[in-house]
Amino acid sequence: MQVTETLSEGLKRELKIVIPATELAAKLDSYLDELKDKVRINGFRPGKVPAGHMKRMYGRQAMAEIVSRTIQESSLKAIEDRSERPALQPDIDLADDEAQAIIEGSADLAFKVIYDLLPQFEVVDFSGIELTREVVEVSDEGVMEQVEAIAANNRAYESKGEGAVAQSGDRVTMSYVGKLDGVPFDGGADENGQLVLGSGQFIPGFEDGVIGMKQGEEKVISVTFPADYPAANLAGKEVTFDIVLKDVAAPGETKIDDDFAKSLGLESLDSLKDIIRGQIENQFGAMTRQRVKRQLLDKLDEVYSFDLPSKLLETEFQNIWNQVENDMKRNGKTFEDEETTEEAAKADYRKIAERRVRLGLVLSEVGEKNKIEVTEEEVQRALFERVRQFPGQERQVFEFYKNNPQALATLRAPIYEEKVVDFILSLAKVTDKTVTKEEMQKLVAEDEDKDESAAG
Known part of the structure; x- marks a missing residue:
């Protein structure tokens, strides 16, 4: 194997490797000699197939495998001998018009190995690096805020009865159908939708249109979807909603104690606080x-x-x-x-x-x-x-x-x-x-x- 460096610029390297045809031929003979003991060919006893016959039958396929393996092995050895560390798998450049002659055994195997080296640099003394690590201290007040938010989301509501007027903070149950240019649009309808007025869960203007309605009342309201609404067919469009208010329920009092925690499947209020503290810390x-x-x-x-x-x-x-x-x-x-x-x-x-x-x-x-x-x-x-x-x-x-x-x-x-x-x-x-x-x-x-x- 003859190795010649043909390029050395910065991290770029290019090597030309030449493997004599005689060396490839010797590898082919050795390969076929091992193969003849394994193959079964009509008319010949195992291990007694003439070398010429073996070469005619398996020579080209065997030589192609040998060339491929030789390229890989010689490339790795050439780089190892130079004690170099490529950044990525090297590229191999083998001229297509020479491949036929190489496989036929009439030309040396000559190819280029192209690769970049990993850069060399000194690792700095990290003790000289100064950093500030911001840490949030989880206060009891912060934990309690989360507990109160959970309580608000799990608050019980009690129906205000027939003729009740919907006010901010109430939970309403309603059926509604959204229409664009008088035609219902996908995702704009519900038979028993619930909404806490003032929560801001619906598009702007919808809750304002519901506030003041009475239980059992029917109403048509007009609202405009935000310009950045995800559904392109509705973004920035004015639509109407046919609403039937079925029920108005007022928020009940939620007492934050051990019983409340147990209603969530926990042992005590302290257990709930510990879980929330852990979540905030994470x-x-x-x-x-x-x-x-x-x-x-x-x-x-x-x-x-x-x-x-x-x-x-x-x-x-x-x-x-x-x-x-x-x-x-x-x-x-x-x-x-x-x-x-x-x-x-x-x-x-x-x-x-x-x-x-x-x-x-x-x-x-x-x-x-x-x-x-x-x-x-x-x-x-x-x-x-x-x-x-x-x-x-x-x-x-x-x-x-x-x-x-x-x-x-x-x-x-x-x-x-x-x-x-x-x-x-x-x-x-x-x-x-x-x-x-x-x-x-x-x-x-x-x-x-x-x-x-x-x-x-």
Whole structure:
């Protein structure tokens, strides 16, 4: 095997590998010699088939397999001998017009191996990274607010009787039919619909039209759907509703005590409070994690600057861009609607791809150097969580991931990333800062606005 480096620019490498035809011929003879003891051919005893006959029958197919295997093995060995780490699977360039002569044994096997190297960089001292971790302290008052909200949603209502007038706060039972240009539209009718007046659950104007109606009264009201209503055929359109008010019920008093908790299937009010406290802590704990991870990645993005493997970058960019185009097509949007151009949008998304690839390489290097691994148990937990998202299709989803290594890798990757992030956070200087729920929600909203701006 003769290996010649034909390109070395930045991270790009290109090797020319030549395997003499005599070496391929020797491999073919050895292959056919082993094969003759296994095949059964009429007129010949096992193991006694002449070499020439074997070559005529199986030579071309065998040589094609040998060439394919030789290309793979020699490529890997050439790169290993150079102690290089390709960013992705190398590309193989074999001229089509030479393939026939190679298989026939009349030409040497000559091909090119093209690949990008993984960039080399020093892992920084993470103890020098300073981060602020906003933490929401769950107060007794905040827990009680949630308890009261649950009580409000589970409040009992008592009918006000014949002739009762509907007022804000009452729960009405009614039948209604929505019409557009006098024709009923899909999803606009109900025989025994219930609505708490003042809850804002229906489109603007509907509840105002019901307030003041008497039990048993019939009425036609006109309302206009919001311009951004999801159903395009109704968005911004004026419609009418034929309403028959069947019942008006006033809200009853809900006493928040152990009996109320028991009505929800819990042992006591304290049990309910504990559950709610845990839910709030989980909700805002996730926000805390999201915030501090974002800060860390921003810091790493500032610290590291190195050339990126072009193919890896292009693959990431194409994944992002395909999603962008699919989203725009699905929503019927154009770049002009977003007040930009395709060229400007591509430039913005390429920067996002660069950040993702760079940070991905950094986290991968940190994880590898510190021997961070994902256990099979962790992957199994992620798999079962994924399966639970498809009720009724559990077996099919489970089999899909089990039989598809690439799909299984998509479950392993985020676990690995989180473990590396945890490792870095354990070394960084992290200062906790107590904030209110409202402050945390505002910070997260600001992050989301920045993401949208960064995405054009």
